Amino acid sequence: MILVxxxxxxxxxxxxxVLVLDDxxxxxxxxxxxxxxxxxxxxxxxxxxxxxxxxxxxSGTITVGEQELTSLDDRRLQAARRSIGTIFQxxxxxxxxxxxxxxxxxxxxxxxxxxxxxxxxxxxxARVGLEDHARSYPAQLSxxxxxxxxxxxxxxxxxxxxxxxxxxxxxDPDTTRSILALLRGLRDDLGLTILLITHEMEVVRDVCDQVxxxxxxxxxxxxxxxxxxADPASALGRxxxxxxxxxxxxxxxxAWRVTYxxxxxxxxxxxxxxxxxxxxxxxxxxSVEAVxxxxxxxxxxxxxxAGLDLAARLGDRGLFAERxxxxxxxxPPSAVADLVAAPPTAAEDPGxxxxxxxxxAPSATDPAAGARTGESx
Amino acid sequence: xxxxxxxxxxxxEIWPLLQPALGQTMAMIVVSTAITGVLGLLLGVLLHxxxxxxxxxxxxxxxxxxxxxxIGRSVPFIVLLAAIIPFxxxxxxxxxxxxxxIVPLVVGMTPFYARVVEGSLREVPRGLVEMARAAGAxxxxxxxxxxxxxxxPGLVGGLTITLVAIVGFSAMAGTxxxxxxxALAIDYGYNRYDGNVMLATVVxxxxxxxxxxxxxxLVVRRISHR
Ligand SMILES: Nc1ncnc2c1ncn2[C@@H]1O[C@H](COP(=O)(O)OP(=O)(O)OP(=O)(O)O)[C@@H](O)[C@H]1O
Ligand SMILES: [Mg+2]
Numbered sequence: 001m002i003l004v005x006x007x008x009x010x011x012x013x014x015x016x017x018v019l020v021l022d023d024x025x026x027x028x029x030x031x032x033x034x035x036x037x038x039x040x041x042x043x044x045x046x047x048x049x050x051x052x053x054x055x056x057x058x059s060g061t062i063t064v065g066e067q068e069l070t071s072l073d074d075r076r077l078q079a080a081r082r083s084i085g086t087i088f089q090x091x092x093x094x095x096x097x098x099x100x101x102x103x104x105x106x107x108x109x110x111x112x113x114x115x116x117x118x119x120x121x122x123x124x125x126a127r128v129g130l131e132d133h134a135r136s137y138p139a140q141l142s143x144x145x146x147x148x149x150x151x152x153x154x155x156x157x158x159x160x161x162x163x164x165x166x167x168x169x170x171x172d173p174d175t176t177r178s179i180l181a182l183l184r185g186l187r188d189d190l191g192l193t194i195l196l197i198t199h200e201m202e203v204v205r206d207v208c209d210q211v212x213x214x215x216x217x218x219x220x221x222x223x224x225x226x227x228x229x230a231d232p233a234s235a236l237g238r239x240x241x242x243x244x245x246x247x248x249x250x251x252x253x254x255a256w257r258v259t260y261x262x263x264x265x266x267x268x269x270x271x272x273x274x275x276x277x278x279x280x281x282x283x284x285x286x287s288v289e290a291v292x293x294x295x296x297x298x299x300x301x302x303x304x305x306a307g308l309d310l311a312a313r314l315g316d317r318g319l320f321a322e323r324x325x326x327x328x329x330x331x332p333p334s335a336v337a338d339l340v341a342a343p344p345t346a347a348e349d350p351g352x353x354x355x356x357x358x359x360x361a362p363s364a365t366d367p368a369a370g371a372r373t374g375e376s377x
Numbered sequence: 378x379x380x381x382x383x384x385x386x387x388x389x390e391i392w393p394l395l396q397p398a399l400g401q402t403m404a405m406i407v408v409s410t411a412i413t414g415v416l417g418l419l420l421g422v423l424l425h426x427x428x429x430x431x432x433x434x435x436x437x438x439x440x441x442x443x444x445x446x447x448i449g450r451s452v453p454f455i456v457l458l459a460a461i462i463p464f465x466x467x468x469x470x471x472x473x474x475x476x477x478x479i480v481p482l483v484v485g486m487t488p489f490y491a492r493v494v495e496g497s498l499r500e501v502p503r504g505l506v507e508m509a510r511a512a513g514a515x516x517x518x519x520x521x522x523x524x525x526x527x528x529x530p531g532l533v534g535g536l537t538i539t540l541v542a543i544v545g546f547s548a549m550a551g552t553x554x555x556x557x558x559x560a561l562a563i564d565y566g567y568n569r570y571d572g573n574v575m576l577a578t579v580v581x582x583x584x585x586x587x588x589x590x591x592x593x594x595l596v597v598r599r600i601s602h603r
Pocket of ligand 1: 012044045046
């Protein structure tokens with residue numbers, strides 16, 4: 001368990017104090033994976049460094065397991081840190097030691113006897129899939145392999161908590177996926193509590209149970225990943241399953257944006273709806289991802305019958321529907337069949353409204369703009 | 378050449394002349410380097426540890442150590458040799474002979490090696506120190522298991538440089554009663570125009586330096602895995 005309470009941290013820079021963390025509170029239950037996401041300079045690394053007290057908090061408390069770390073003296077803190085495994089972005093391996101030697105370091109520090117040490121190292125090296133590289137030096141490893149060594153080392157003293165600061169930054173998508181799968185496996189098998197610092201939304205979506213968005217040293221939003229994604233009003237939720245460009249709404253039809261608000265939505269709801277209405281439901285776009293093994297996200301559909309209240313029909317299926325743009329007449333005429341996908345906007349930020357080319361009127365239907373109005377209401 | 382250097386010792390008689398001098402020189406080099414290595418390492422670690430980015434920043438202590446090292450490095454060796462004669466007498470009981478030369482060699486070279494050590498330790502990435510601290514290592518454990526071990530190639534390389542410098546200074550010290558190859562070269566080669574002895578000592582010194590340099594490089598290559 002990790003409990004961060006009212007944490008502030010300021011650094012002295014050029015003769016004045018700069019507040020880097022401002023009243024940050026965070027709680028991660030045992031066996032949970034929590035993500036901390038935020039732009040560069042938000043204070044993510046500082047938060048991680050405060051949790052293992054590499055950086056002393058200016059105020060506030062840090063509790064890991066049963067221990068309140070901020071009140072401990074040097075010696076007790078050293079002991080307490082042994083129950084916190086830390087994984088670093090650059091792996092921080094000793095170039096002078098082999099893979100096995102690097103993994104053995106925390107065991108040596110803790111004074112584990114040689115025989116036991118050797119056994120444990122072999123077990124850990126196997127756990128991260130590096131049996132064939134136990135005698136290699138870090139210089140001979142790939143980035144992903146180095147990261148695995150770092151993970152094995154972090155696990156050496158059987159910590160209850162794992163801190164990971166950008167452990168997958170700079171790795172290719174496949175390697176990232178395998179590292180994340182490894183972390184999730186560790187949580188499932190060992191009941192580890194994991195704090196994952198990252199700037200990649202996919203990482204949060206794929207492995208985290210909960211997430212906090214840090215900006216300028218403050219937590220702007222936090223919660224369970226599944227419920228944030230299910231909340232049509234959550235900016236963080238939309239960032240986790242970003243809106244993608246959707247097709248143009250056909251003439252005379254009504255576009256709806258449907259958000260999965262329930263974990264137990266029937267995956268066949270679209271076909272069911274179509275059968276029930278007896279009319280074609282056109283799929284204009286979908287951003288549906290598995291979050292916690294369940295489909296989540298949102299889809300945009302168009303119904304020929306503009307008068308139909310989709311919200312009422314879908315409410316009891318765990319789906320939230322909102323009407324998009326009132327100016328369907330402004331759209332160029334086209335049949336449901338020949339929908340064209342809008343070109344994706346360049347350098348699209350997750351969560352920013354999708355803009356589509358408006359051919360005739362400035363007020364052309366814009367699902368994202370509609371969603372924006374929808375949520376401000 | 379042979380007209381000027383008329384009194385050249387015949388080549389057959391040179392070895393008996395060189396042998397004791399070689400022994401004295403080797404003793405001076407090895408013992409001075411060993412003691413300088415230990416003291417310089419300690420001083421260098423203290424300089425680094427108490428420095429601004431060290432494991433235990435102590436600005437006053439660091440400033441004092443820096444001052445001592447600075448003074449040690451700015452006094453020319455030949456002056457130091459004479460200036461610390463009372464101290465030398467106190468330590469080894471005499472100001473003459475091979476053991477008496479070791480004292481100024483150590484005093485002169487320790488500040489030099491200390492700075493080399495400090496520089497090598499500073500090269501160790503901060504991330505490694507953080508990693509060790511995060512794993513629950515004490516400052517001492519961090520220094521021994523991480524900082525010194527990672528800096529080892531630089532420390533050995535620096536010690537080789539120090540040793541080569543000591544070879545040079547030991548020849549100088551020889552002129553003030555320390556014996557060794559330097560004294561031989563001055564006595565025979567310079568004062569008596571004995572070209573053969575001069576040549577033999579020079580060749581021997583070159584060989585010694587090359588051997589130690591080779592050995593040092595070999596060790597560095599062995600322990601470096603970057
Ligand atoms: N030791 C320090 N002294 C002074 N300022 C610091 C120190 N460490 C961090 N900062 C400042 O704190 C702010 C947050 O830094 P931090 O490294 O926590 O950001 P981050 O969210 O991890 O960013 P990134 O995604 O780029 O890693 C930055 O403005 C940084 O300059
Ligand atoms: Mg960072």
